[in-house]
Amino acid sequence: MTQHLDQTSAAVPLRWVGPIRITGNIVNDEVNVPLATFESPLWPSAQRGARTSTMTDDGIVATLIDERMTRSILLEADDAPTAHRAAQHLAASLDQLRKVVAGSSRFARLLCLHHQIAGNLLFLRFEFATGDAAGHNMTTLAGDHLMRHILTTVPGLRYGSISGNYCTDKKASAVNGILGRGKNVIAEIRLPGDVVEKKLHTTAAAIAGLNVHKNLIGTLLAGGIRSANAHYANLLLAFYLATGQDAANIVEGSQGITHADDRDGDLYFSCTIPNIIVGTTGSAKDHGFIAENLTRLGCREDREPGANARRLAVLAAATVLCGELSLLAAQTNPGELMRAHLTYERRPRDRESRTS
CATH class of the missing domain: 3.30.70.420 (Hydroxymethylglutaryl-CoA reductase, class I/II, NAD/NADP-binding domain)
Structure with missing residues (x-):
C-alpha cells in the first residue's frame, strides 16, 4: 500500500537580533542574526548580549580552532x-x-x-x-x-x-569534544565593569561566581558530559532552525564550556563550543527563507570551499555567547528570570488581566 506523507509546513516564529560586533580569524563584521523559536524571551535576551558586543572595540572575538x-x-x-x-x-x-x-x-x-x-x-x-x-x-x-x-x-x-555510534552523531558523548566533530569555535568578550553594571545590571564578580557554582559544580553533580553551560542548546536550536540546519545536532553542539573571570572589575567571558555542525549548501539550503537568511548573513558568497560554512559557524558561536551572557547576568539577580518570562511569554490579554 502506498503511503503519502503530509507535507504541511510548520511555521516557527523568527526574529532578527543584533547587530553583533564580531572580530577574529574568520569574521570581522557587525551582523544581525535570525533566531527561530517559540521561547520569546530568547530574542530580547540575545539582543541584550548583542548590545554589549558593540560597546567594546573588538566586540566578540571568535576564533575557529578546528573543523x-x-x-x-x-x-x-x-x-x-x-x-x-x-x-x-x-x-x-x-x-x-x-x-x-x-x-x-x-x-x-x-x-x-x-x-x-x-x-x-x-x-x-x-x-x-x-x-x-x-x-x-x-x-x-x-x-x-x-x-x-x-x-x-x-x-x-x-x-x-555503516554507522557504529563512534562518530558520535546526535548523542551526548566525550569523543566529540576530545577528537572533534563539526566546527570548534571559541567566542570571547571582555566587558568594562561599568558596562556590566549598567547594561547587565550585575558585576563581573557575580557572573564569575555564578558560573563556577552553577555551570561547573552544578553540572558536575548532575553528571554532565564535557559540558558546563547554562543554555547553549536554546541559542543553537533557534539559529539552526533559522538557517536550515539539522536541528538534532544541538545534542553534541550544546556540549560546551562557559568560562568567566573577574579581571579587576572587568568581565572576561567565553564560550567554547567544539561541535558546531552547520552547512551553507545541501539539503534545504536553496529553498525559501533559508536561502534568503543565509544570503543576508553573508554566507552565500563566492568564496573558497568551506569559507561560507566557517563564517556561519562563527556567527552561531557569537550568538550563543550573547544569550549565555545575558542569561547568567539575569540569574545573578533574584526574580529577574521569571519576570522576563512573565513579560514576554504571557499573551496580551493575560497581561491585561493582571493589571486590571
Missing part, C-alpha cells in the same frame, strides 16, 4: 588479533584510503582515522573535510566507499554497520 566531520563504521572480525592487525594495516594505508574518499566526492577529504576494538568488533572513526556542507550525507557516502574497499582488501573482516 572536521565524522563517520564511524563497524566491522566484525574473527577475533581481537585479527581486528588489531586490520587496524594497524589501515593506519598505515591512509594515502590509499584518501584516494578512495576522493573518488566519492569532489569536496570530501579524509583527514584522519581513529579506531577502537571491543572483543572482535572493530570501530573505525573517519574524520573528513566537507567544504561548505555540514557533511552528513557526504561522509556516509565516503564511508560506503571505504567499507567496500576495506572488505575487499583486508582479510578477516565482515560488514557490521
Whole structure:
C-alpha cells in the first residue's frame, strides 16, 4: 500500500537580533542574526548580549580552532588479533584510503582515522573535510566507499554497520569534544565593569561566581558530559532552525564550556563550543527563507570551499555567547528570570488581566 506523507509546513516564529560586533580569524563584521523559536524571551535576551558586543572595540572575538566531520563504521572480525592487525594495516594505508574518499566526492577529504576494538568488533572513526556542507550525507557516502574497499582488501573482516555510534552523531558523548566533530569555535568578550553594571545590571564578580557554582559544580553533580553551560542548546536550536540546519545536532553542539573571570572589575567571558555542525549548501539550503537568511548573513558568497560554512559557524558561536551572557547576568539577580518570562511569554490579554 502506498503511503503519502503530509507535507504541511510548520511555521516557527523568527526574529532578527543584533547587530553583533564580531572580530577574529574568520569574521570581522557587525551582523544581525535570525533566531527561530517559540521561547520569546530568547530574542530580547540575545539582543541584550548583542548590545554589549558593540560597546567594546573588538566586540566578540571568535576564533575557529578546528573543523572536521565524522563517520564511524563497524566491522566484525574473527577475533581481537585479527581486528588489531586490520587496524594497524589501515593506519598505515591512509594515502590509499584518501584516494578512495576522493573518488566519492569532489569536496570530501579524509583527514584522519581513529579506531577502537571491543572483543572482535572493530570501530573505525573517519574524520573528513566537507567544504561548505555540514557533511552528513557526504561522509556516509565516503564511508560506503571505504567499507567496500576495506572488505575487499583486508582479510578477516565482515560488514557490521555503516554507522557504529563512534562518530558520535546526535548523542551526548566525550569523543566529540576530545577528537572533534563539526566546527570548534571559541567566542570571547571582555566587558568594562561599568558596562556590566549598567547594561547587565550585575558585576563581573557575580557572573564569575555564578558560573563556577552553577555551570561547573552544578553540572558536575548532575553528571554532565564535557559540558558546563547554562543554555547553549536554546541559542543553537533557534539559529539552526533559522538557517536550515539539522536541528538534532544541538545534542553534541550544546556540549560546551562557559568560562568567566573577574579581571579587576572587568568581565572576561567565553564560550567554547567544539561541535558546531552547520552547512551553507545541501539539503534545504536553496529553498525559501533559508536561502534568503543565509544570503543576508553573508554566507552565500563566492568564496573558497568551506569559507561560507566557517563564517556561519562563527556567527552561531557569537550568538550563543550573547544569550549565555545575558542569561547568567539575569540569574545573578533574584526574580529577574521569571519576570522576563512573565513579560514576554504571557499573551496580551493575560497581561491585561493582571493589571486590571
